[in-house]
Amino acid sequence: MNYNYIAKLLASWTPESKQHMWQLSGQFEGDIILPPGTRNGIIGWQYHWNNGEIPYVLSSDFTEDEKTFIINTLQTEYARTCIKMRPKQWWELHYVYVTGKDTGCWSSVGKRWGKQELNLQKDGCLWYGTIVHEFLHAAGFFHQQSAPERDDYVTILWQNILPGKESNFNKYSSNVVTSFGKKYDYDSIMHYDKYAFSSNGEPTILPNVSILFFVKVKKQIRKRIETILHLASRSA
Numbered sequence: 001m002n003y004n005y006i007a008k009l010l011a012s013w014t015p016e017s018k019q020h021m022w023q024l025s026g027q028f029e030g031d032i033i034l035p036p037g038t039r040n041g042i043i044g045w046q047y048h049w050n051n052g053e054i055p056y057v058l059s060s061d062f063t064e065d066e067k068t069f070i071i072n073t074l075q076t077e078y079a080r081t082c083i084k085m086r087p088k089q090w091w092e093l094h095y096v097y098v099t100g101k102d103t104g105c106w107s108s109v110g111k112r113w114g115k116q117e118l119n120l121q122k123d124g125c126l127w128y129g130t131i132v133h134e135f136l137h138a139a140g141f142f143h144q145q146s147a148p149e150r151d152d153y154v155t156i157l158w159q160n161i162l163p164g165k166e167s168n169f170n171k172y173s174s175n176v177v178t179s180f181g182k183k184y185d186y187d188s189i190m191h192y193d194k195y196a197f198s199s200n201g202e203p204t205i206l207p208n209v210s211i212l213f214f215v216k217v218k219k220q221i222r223k224r225i226e227t228i229l230h231l232a233s234r235s236a
């Protein structure tokens with residue numbers, strides 16, 4: 001692994017860059033750490049956190065300002081979910097240890113028992129979406145396009161993928177991952193972007209239906225909500 005190269009790549013990342021920075025971290029599927037010999041997903045009680053609570057410790061790699069940003073991000077994002085990210089209690093044995101080394105943005109998937117590392121390179125990974133993304137891996141989620149039903153929703157353009165990087169587009173069987181009955185989410189923060197691991201600047205992953213269709217539906221839903229609110233305010 002050429003960490004020096006990865007560190008520089010991430011440090012130069014901007015929101016206008018074509019790829020999510022967590023795709024650039026050189027790990028399995030870009031940013032997933034797999035313990036040797038395991039390919040397991042989130043099905044399996046041993047990978048689940050008690051009560052959906054994920055205790056964490058921020059290492060001294062981070063400044064106070066950086067720590068505040070990470071804590072605020074986690075609190076803001078997860079306040080509206082059933083997952084809770086919170087500081088570790090002194091007596092807890094299983095927790096996420098957040099480091100800021102120059103090795104990219106990465107995490108393992110699910111609870112790995114004991115102290116498990118999650119890295120947010122200080123210069124490159126301290127973005128709201130990246131922090132949320134890596135902690136979702138720690139909570140037990142793989143990438144959206146690894147879902148067993150993904151071929152119904154997206155097409156992988158294998159001819160545009162960097163040679164040797166094809167395994168990043170593996171999908172998992174329903175014995176390994178579950179979507180908890182939720183529909184495939186194109187907008188998921190766990191979804192690759194369309195140029196992920198591209199060898200030639202051409203898309204590697206495209207939706208099977210026009211995204212415009214979704215924008216239209218969303219607009220219609222928003223309009224309907226506005227109409228309902230309008231009616232409600234008139235009748236009040």
Ligand SMILES: [Zn+2]
Nearest residue numbers: 022031032137
């Ligand atoms: Zn990821």
